[in-house]
Amino acid sequence: MGAEMVPVEHVLVLAGLLFVIGLFGLMLRRNIIFMLMALEVMLNSAALAFIAAGARWGQPDGQVIFMFILAIAAAEVSVGLGLVLQMRRQLQSLDMNDAVRLRG
């Protein structure tokens, strides 16, 4: 509401950049920990966009969704880390390319 407010477009561009960074991280990284982190970055970029949109329209929905995403991210990371432990134990590796058993 003040002049010192960051324009919503800047935030969206930042969110987009974060999303693309996360996406490329997911695509190019082979270590599962880094892939999980990239996923987190993507989730957070989406959350950021929600916050910005919520602030722009003065609606609480954006923050509600942000809380929701936080919860999802927490759940996802806990499952993900569980998988990481299992993978570490069974394959002695954290490289995703060693876990291509799903290949058709």
Next chain:
Amino acid sequence: MEILLTAVPMLPLASAAMLLLYGRHMGKSLVTGLGVGSIGLAALTVLALAVQWQDATGPVTVMLWQWFSVGNFSVDLALRLDQLSLIWLCTITGIGFLIHLYSSEYMGGDDNYSRYFAYLNLFVAAMLLLVLGDSMLLLFLGWEGVGLCSYLLIGFWYRDSANGAAARKAFIVTRAGDAAMALGLFLLVAEFNTLNIQEIVLAASASWAAGEPLATLACALIFTGAVGKSAQLPLQTWLPDAMAGPTPVSALIHAATMVTAGIYLVARLNGLFVLAPDVLFAIAAVGVATALMAACAALAQHDIKRILAYSTISQLGYMFLALGVQAWDAGVFHMMTHAFFKALLFLAAGAVIECLHHEQDIRKMGGLRTHLPVPFWSFLIGSAALAALPATAGFASKDLILLRAWEVTGSGIWLWSVAAIAAMITALYSFKLVFVVFFGELKTEATHQPGWRMALPLMLLCVLSIVGGWISLPLAEVLPLAANHPAHGTIAIVSAAIPIVGVALAYFIFLGGQLNVTGLTESSTGRWTAQYWLQGWGMDRLYDRLLVQPYASLAQWWRGEPMDRVVALIMGSAVTIHEQLSASQSGRLGRYVAVLSAGLIVMLTLMLLRATP
């Protein structure tokens, strides 16, 4: 009279049914009694009918039951007796009885004695239904019935595969004709909505003018059926092979049943055929061509039965010639006399073959005149009748045909000339047979003499082959007969002299030796011709190349079911697609994500593009 008429076909039919069902458990004498007795009774019944006929005023019809009726189209199972069918009845049951009697001795030692008589009775029954049928469909039932029985009897000795082949050939070749005839029937149904013969002829002459295309088509189709059954060009190839069956069967096929069915069909439908002059001319042409061709082929044969088979084809050609030139009575007359002497010849040939331990090659026969007197005299009389020497039954009928052919305006001279040449060749080969088999030096010893059951039919047929020519057939009511014929001077004498020339030639060549033809027969052309004629003018080979082999190779080629290739194609493409798709599932998450996002981008772009006009 109605009951007698019904009994005629029913007697052999019932006997055949009993023999088929229980024959294997019956004693031999019982089988003989049933098999021969039923035909004998039928013959007596026919005799009774013929005697009563004098007083009868018109055709007798017995309605058995309505066969079927669909909408307003219905077919009756009804028997109809008129003079034309009466003549056939007499021939079928009379000759048939003699052949059955003869068979009871000839086939006495066969394992399948009862099956043989069952088929033989069925054969006669089918032929009787053929000539008694009041509708074309009952006629067709008998028509197919004789086809079936000929198949069963030609292949009677089934253990030899060659007999089976001959039997199948007979059935299939005649069935080709039958299919055409069936088409003719469909045409008649479509046009007149009936298959009753009388109604068809009436309706046809009422609604069709002579030369009407439909009439021509109908007659041509029906005539094709006759061509098949009566072994005329170009469907004659089955008959010589049909000799694979027991000899009495050949006699039955050639004399009393089967091959004369075509003659009956055309004579019966004369009212229809006169509406198609083109077809009539074709009948005459086919007849005369067959007569000549088969006579030549007969000259080149070595097998005694094949000579007779070709002679039948040739004689049937004469009958068709007669029908084609509208000498209906002459055709029917020749059918009857031919039945006498051809049955005689076949039965005599059977006696010779049996007494010589199933030797059929005439080159291994000779000098049997004194050893087998009964067959010799039978053969002599039969051949004289076949050659149409004056004072035999064959002369009376064949001479009539030649003269009637001469009377035809325009083409008469050609028809007569070809028929006359064929007649000379007929005399030549028939006496060649007599001279080679019964004169000269003895080559194969005869082991025994025919018994009375074989000799008696031979003697009776000898008598018939001579006096048969004096029978006058009461045909005036059923066939349109030309009233008066111009007197023939020279041509009558020439016609009568032709067979005598032929016999003389045969004597000089085969017995006297005054005429030496080795130069001719040993020349390359002579040999080639003889070989060609021996194989029946190469027609078998032609059909083999044109139809049989292509059909067999087509079946061979398609055996694996070409349509399964299409199914396999669908199946194969499913497998291919499966492989492609499953290969894309690499398990590498990075790629999945890349593809996923690429897909998303494409979809979003498309949506944006559609949203902005």
Next chain:
Amino acid sequence: MSLLIVLLLAGGLVAWLSERFGEEMPARVSVATLLLTGAALWPLATEVLTTGPDVDGWLAYESRTWIPRFGIQFILAMDGMSLLLVGLTLLLGIVAVIASWTEIKARRGFFQANLLWTLAGTVGVFLAMDLFLFFLFWEVMLVPMYLLIAIWGHEARAPAATKFFIFTQASGLLMLLGILTTAVAYANQTGEWSFAYMDWLQSPLTGELANWVFWGFVLAFLVKLPAFPVHSWLPDAHTQAPTAGSVILAGVLLKTGAYGLLRFGVALFPENAKEWSSLLLIVGVVGILYGAVLAYGQRDFKRLVAYSSISHMGFILLGVFAWNGLSWSGAVLQMVAHGLSTAALFMIAGALQERLHTRALADMGGLWKAMPRMGAMAMFFVIASVGLPGLGNFIAEFLVLAGLWQSSPVLCAFAAIGLVTGAVYALWMLQQAFHGPLGEQHVGLQDFNTRDMTALGLLAIGLLGLGLYPQPALDLIAPSLDALAIKVGG
């Protein structure tokens, strides 16, 4: 009428359970069930002779609401045509049980259960006049048949059963699509849901949509018939199926396709059927000749008979689409006559396999000498299938072709070639199996016993009856066909 179907379904269950009471028990239960069902049919049949059909042409009619939300009803109705075909089904059912008597040695109870359930489905198909119910029975018929082939079949049963299932199921789904489309269109048109045949007759589908729906139906029926070029499941299924399966498959199941064409294909879509009739006639002629050529090329007895079925079913297709009373009567008669003659031939084929442990014609020959009864029976039924006058197949083919001549003489001429080629393969089969010299290994084979002869004798009498006095059968189906003719202008 629902009693007929319930009896068959329950009989199947009882037969399954009866296995523990003895080896022959299931087969006995099956025969008893079929006889009982026949007895239940009897009052209906006699009613025809006394009272005749009601105003709509039905001899019997029953309906119950089933799923009212979509207007789906449980309607069974019987006219002369259905009565004839149900009778055929029961008769061939008995023959099939007899054929399986000694052949089936494993899981007899379940076998008889499947047999009876297939028959129940078939009877249902012939009676159902609600299209939803019809489709249900169509499937009921299919699944037990699949099991019959897949469990008790011969060496290559699995692919054959799968092929059979996929062909019929895929085409059946097209029909289901057609049924649903028509139902929706009907609902749009009238504002009410209904799957009832009689309702659909009142307001037929029109336009482009009708064309698609017509083909959905027709494809399902053509596959079942089977017509060229969708026939290739049949030789495999027949060859691999146990004898009883082949008997039922050839004798009855194929007829459901023919019945469907006449009852639904033509009656519900007369315009489209007429429009496509020349194409379908050509398909029929091609099928006749193609089947005949392939039959001649076969080396396996059962495959040969299977191809002969394809050839003969071509005549039915011709009969249906030649579009007149003669040919329709012929087509229905052909269903019955072909059912009887082919069932008998498959029974003989099965008996040969049981005795010789081979179906290869090359391993046979001269068997007449060893088994004269079987030889005579084979001869009789071969002659029947060749179409000799005096036997049922002749009347049927004659009527079909006579009708066809009136719509297309040229096609009729081509179809008549089938009369010749039919003789070629049939006699060739007879020659290879029963004529010629007898192999030494075949001396002393057991001939047919009285039970087999009774079954075949029944079929033979049926064929003779149809051939010499087909009028009762023709009278039975005449009202149905007349009604059809009035409906579609035959």
